[in-house]
Amino acid sequence: MKHKLSLISLLVLFLTTGLVNAQAPAGKATAFTPGKIWPDNKGVHINAHGGGIIYYKNKYYWFGEHKIAGEAGNSAQVGVHSYSSTDLYNWKDEGIALAVSQDSTNDIAKGCILERPKVVYNKKTGKFVMWFHLELRGKGYSAARAGVAVSDKVTGPFKFIRSYRPNAGKMPFYAAGTPESEKVNCANPAEDDKFFCRDLPGGQMARDMTVFVDDDGKAYHVFSSEENYTLHIAELTDDYTGHTGKFIRVYKGQQTEAPALFKRNGVYYMIGSGCTGWAPNAARWFSAPSIWGPWTHRGNPCTGNGANLTYGGQSTHVLPVQGKKDAFIFMADKWAPKDAIDGRYLWLPITFNGNDISISWKDEWNLSEFN
Numbered sequence: 206m207k208h209k210l211s212l213i214s215l216l217v218l219f220l221t222t223g224l225v226n227a228q229a230p231a232g233k234a235t236a237f238t239p240g241k242i243w244p245d246n247k248g249v250h251i252n253a254h255g256g257g258i259i260y261y262k263n264k265y266y267w268f269g270e271h272k273i274a275g276e277a278g279n280s281a282q283v284g285v286h287s288y289s290s291t292d293l294y295n296w297k298d299e300g301i302a303l304a305v306s307q308d309s310t311n312d313i314a315k316g317c318i319l320e321r322p323k324v325v326y327n328k329k330t331g332k333f334v335m336w337f338h339l340e341l342r343g344k345g346y347s348a349a350r351a352g353v354a355v356s357d358k359v360t361g362p363f364k365f366i367r368s369y370r371p372n373a374g375k376m377p378f379y380a381a382g383t384p385e386s387e388k389v390n391c392a393n394p395a396e397d398d399k400f401f402c403r404d405l406p407g408g409q410m411a412r413d414m415t416v417f418v419d420d421d422g423k424a425y426h427v428f429s430s431e432e433n434y435t436l437h438i439a440e441l442t443d444d445y446t447g448h449t450g451k452f453i454r455v456y457k458g459q460q461t462e463a464p465a466l467f468k469r470n471g472v473y474y475m476i477g478s479g480c481t482g483w484a485p486n487a488a489r490w491f492s493a494p495s496i497w498g499p500w501t502h503r504g505n506p507c508t509g510n511g512a513n514l515t516y517g518g519q520s521t522h523v524l525p526v527q528g529k530k531d532a533f534i535f536m537a538d539k540w541a542p543k544d545a546i547d548g549r550y551l552w553l554p555i556t557f558n559g560n561d562i563s564i565s566w567k568d569e570w571n572l573s574e575f576n
Contacts, residue, residue, distance in 0.1 A: 234294040236571040239551040240517070240539055245288060246297045252286045254538055254548045257323040257415065257522040261359050265290045265524075268302055268324045268335065278545025280342075281305045281319035285335065287360045293526070293534075293572070302361035303335060303354050309342070312368045313352065316342040321463075321521065323416040325424055326359075327445045333359055334445040336416050336426060339368045349410035351426065353446050366446060370408025371426065371439055375450040380497060397458030400431035409437060413462035415522065416441075417496075420468070425496060429462040430454075433480050436461050438496065455500045461489065467523040467533060472560050476506060476520045476535065483542040485514040490562060506535075506555075507564045516566050518551040531557055532575035535564050 243251045256269025271286040272278040287302040303322070305315045313319060318340035326333055332355050339352035351371055354363035379388055391402035404410060414428035424441040426448065439452035455461075460480040467474050473493045479486040488507050493500040507515055518537030526532035537551040554574045556563045 236294065236569050237552050237567075238569050239553060239567065240549045243296075243550055246295070249298070250546075251288060251296055251550070252546065253288055254540075254545075255321040255521050256536075257321075258524050258536075259324050259326060259359075260525075260527055261326055263291065265293060265527075266299070266324070266359050267296060268322050270320060270322065271301065272545035272548060274544055274546045276543055276545065279318075279542055281313070281317050282315060284313075285319070285322045285337070285363070289360070293524075299360040302356070303363040303365065306365075311365075312339060312341060312350075313365050314342045318346070319352070320412075321414050323414070323522070324359075325416050325418050325445060327424075328422060330444050332357065332444070333361075333363070334416075334424075335363050336414065338412050338414050338428070346412070349412050349430075351411040351414065351428065355446065370404065371411055371428075371437070371448045372450055372452055373408035374406060375452070376405075377454050378451050378497060379453075380499070397434065400434060401454070404431070411437075413464065415464050415466055416445075417466040417468075419496060425466075427464045427466050427475070429464070429480075433462055434458050434460050436464055436475075436477070438466075453497055455498070456491065456502055459502075463520045465520045465523045465536070467525065469531065469533070469557070470560075473500075474523070474562060475500070476523060478515065478519050483540045485517050485519060485539075487513050488515045488520060488564075492560060503561070506562050509565050511566060516551055516553075523555070526572060526575060529572070529575045532572070 245251050252271050253267050253269025258265050258267045267288040271283040273282050284301045284305045285303040287299040288296040289299050290296045306313050320338040322335055322337040324335045335354045337352045339350045340346050341348040350368040352368040354365045356363040389398045394402040409430045411428040418424045424445045426439045426441055430437045435457045436455040437452050440449045461477045462480050463478040465476045475491045478488055487505045490503050490506040491500045518539045520537050522536040524534040533555040535553045535555050539549040541547040553564050
């Protein structure tokens, strides 16, 4: 049977089914629901992919890649989006912290690839510093540069400074007692040193990355290098906007990306992944007594169903929860390369057993997990 609906009836129907109200503010969240749509204060799914979070003046600030619909969203069409929160469940849209340039000759021109932005605060300079992986527009993944921008305000706007490959002409740092056989010899490079030696004059490749600030205020840039076969941990200058030339190579020749580094009780931890493009794979974790190593590969931190694929996600950041002891959140992205804007977030609590860590799946959880 067909019925004629009045305009008022149609409006009521649309409102009750959510067709008109699709972007209306949602109710206040009180839990994390990994893999689900996560609305911001405007009711729009949070758009901060491959991101990281800092805590500043009693607020958390989340920075990540702003995606658009479709496969075009895998390149940078807008820039880096920022959000703020006081409770980690509910996030306020703070706008675009770093916008791509409309100048086609600029390194961060619209259409470049700008990934995994991480922001840190420099107490000495009072500046906020953003690092990111940058690929020049139209060049695929051949540039493999690190980009850096600065701001006087936490949410920006950030000013792009430059992009480059780190540590040109510099050799790795080695702890005292390291055998000569383990050191790079570019006159006669070993198989797993060939990419390092190839790139030595112009600087090392810098792709998936994070930035870590230690308790003493020293900052470190951690990135996939050498065609993604090796991780580098590189010391940043005092103002956090450049490299000092001191760095180490970690898990040489093993193809690791998506690094996320944190520290607990004097022990350094790092979670990363293998290299399988957009497809998920098993996470891997490492630990060390010093930022300079030695770093030990400890296996897969994930447990239970889906652990061999990191529950469909890939690491991007580990977040210390303020005011709670041993409270760290594993942050991962569930990529959607065919419709980039639909990427979901997988946040899960990290469990400690001595100095070992584990991560298990939870459909829903809240910060009381850490009590």
